[in-house]
Amino acid sequence: MSDADVPVSVLQSRHLTRHFRVRVAGQGWRRRVVHAVDDVSLDLRAGEVTAVVGESGSGKSVLARVLARIIAPTSGELYLHGEPVAATSRRTLAYASDVQLVLQDPFGSMNPVHQIRHNLERPLMIHGAARQEVRALSEAALRRVSLEPPERFLDRYPHELSGGQLQRVSIARALCVRPKVLLADEPISMLDVSVRLGVLNLLRGLCDDEHLAILYITHDIASARYLAEEIIVMYAGQVVEQSRGTALVDDPTHPYTQLLIASVPDPVNPVAAAPDTGEQNLSTIATQGCRFHPRCPRAMDICRAQEPPAYLVGEAHTSKCWLYRDHPGAPVELAIPRRRGEGVTTMT
Ligand SMILES: Nc1ncnc2c1ncn2[C@@H]1O[C@H](COP(=O)(O)OP(=O)(O)O)[C@@H](O)[C@H]1O
Numbered sequence: 001m002s003d004a005d006v007p008v009s010v011l012q013s014r015h016l017t018r019h020f021r022v023r024v025a026g027q028g029w030r031r032r033v034v035h036a037v038d039d040v041s042l043d044l045r046a047g048e049v050t051a052v053v054g055e056s057g058s059g060k061s062v063l064a065r066v067l068a069r070i071i072a073p074t075s076g077e078l079y080l081h082g083e084p085v086a087a088t089s090r091r092t093l094a095y096a097s098d099v100q101l102v103l104q105d106p107f108g109s110m111n112p113v114h115q116i117r118h119n120l121e122r123p124l125m126i127h128g129a130a131r132q133e134v135r136a137l138s139e140a141a142l143r144r145v146s147l148e149p150p151e152r153f154l155d156r157y158p159h160e161l162s163g164g165q166l167q168r169v170s171i172a173r174a175l176c177v178r179p180k181v182l183l184a185d186e187p188i189s190m191l192d193v194s195v196r197l198g199v200l201n202l203l204r205g206l207c208d209d210e211h212l213a214i215l216y217i218t219h220d221i222a223s224a225r226y227l228a229e230e231i232i233v234m235y236a237g238q239v240v241e242q243s244r245g246t247a248l249v250d251d252p253t254h255p256y257t258q259l260l261i262a263s264v265p266d267p268v269n270p271v272a273a274a275p276d277t278g279e280q281n282l283s284t285i286a287t288q289g290c291r292f293h294p295r296c297p298r299a300m301d302i303c304r305a306q307e308p309p310a311y312l313v314g315e316a317h318t319s320k321c322w323l324y325r326d327h328p329g330a331p332v333e334l335a336i337p338r339r340r341g342e343g344v345t346t347m348t
């Protein structure tokens with residue numbers, strides 16, 4: 001795949017890192033640094049969905065919040081429309097309007113004492129919309145998420161809507177301020193199975209029709225395959241496998257991705273024993289070598305001693321694993337964007 005085939009990047013991160021200092025129980029309390037997000041470089045492109053997949057605790061939400069600039073990175077760079085964003089500066093209204101975050105729990109993200117109208121109009125007012133146009137903008141946003149007619153929803157309270165309807169309202173609220181990037185943090189995981197597909201198709205439509213760049217965060221690799229142009233698998237804060245298209249799901253190379261796929265329930269035999277992925281906890285994350293080695297069925301001596309680089313294992317497909325050290329693909333590095341409008345990638 002050539003660079004010409006890849007749409008322009010809207011939001012890019014290079015070597016993005018966020019650490020937390022925590023105290024962990026053990027023989028007395030010890031201080032430890034949690035590498036919640038570690039050296040993550042990604043490109044969110046107009047008209048594309050990029051999925052980030054990983055089990056609980058892998059750093060997905062911290063990544064979304066650093067990209068939204070709700071929390072500051074420990075190090076690394078962000079580029080919006082090719083321009084560097086000063087990491088230490090406060091988030092500007094312009095940045096907040098361009099990059100919007102949709103959270104997992106639609107009930108928790110709405111103000112329950114106010115009607116939907118207020119929940120939609122407030123961000124518009126904050127972003128400087130004229131009082132006389134907020135009603136029309138709110139109605140238009142509800143139409144964009146297929147909540148029609150809008151007047152049926154504007155005067156209702158959050159508790160009067162279903163989870164699926166409320167998640168649509170929270171997407172509408174994000175759309176009100178005309179973002180270029182939507183960061184959707186597990187947007188369907190708290191919804192009934194029956195309405196999940198509708199919300200996924202809504203995201204797909206926004207991407208196709210309005211050329212939004214969407215980051216879709218999930219622990220469900222099957223939904224990532226359904227929705228995304230690019231898939232990234234995270235383990236313990238790091239990108240361990242990444243591919244454009246569905247190569248990563250159809251032909252997984254990293255033992256952790258293989259574990260994630262093996263743990264997807266079999267619809268024919270849903271009670272069949274599947275490996276338990278569970279939540280990542282500090283005791284199973286190695287601090288030396290490959291972070292996955294305590295759980296990896298294929299761990300070798302080198303895995304315990306040295307952290308692997310990301311190897312190119314297929315077309316636009318990388319795997320951070322020593323198993324591919326003799327593979328013809330050299331270790332890869334994403335290029336730093338240079339000028340406005342330049343979408344630079346060296347993954348291919
Ligand atoms: N404010 C915080 N203070 C300390 N540790 C945190 C904080 N926020 C997240 N973490 C830790 O960072 C890691 C990644 O968390 P998170 O991004 O929420 O995971 P995910 O969304 O993939 O489930 C976890 O180990 C979590 O405990």
Ligand code: SF4
Pocket residue numbers: 254255256290291292293296297298299300303308320321322323
């Ligand atoms: S580097 Fe080693 S321990 Fe890590 S995933 Fe690959 S084989 Fe397993």
Ligand SMILES: [Mg+2]
Pocket residue numbers: 060061062
């Ligand atoms: Mg999360």
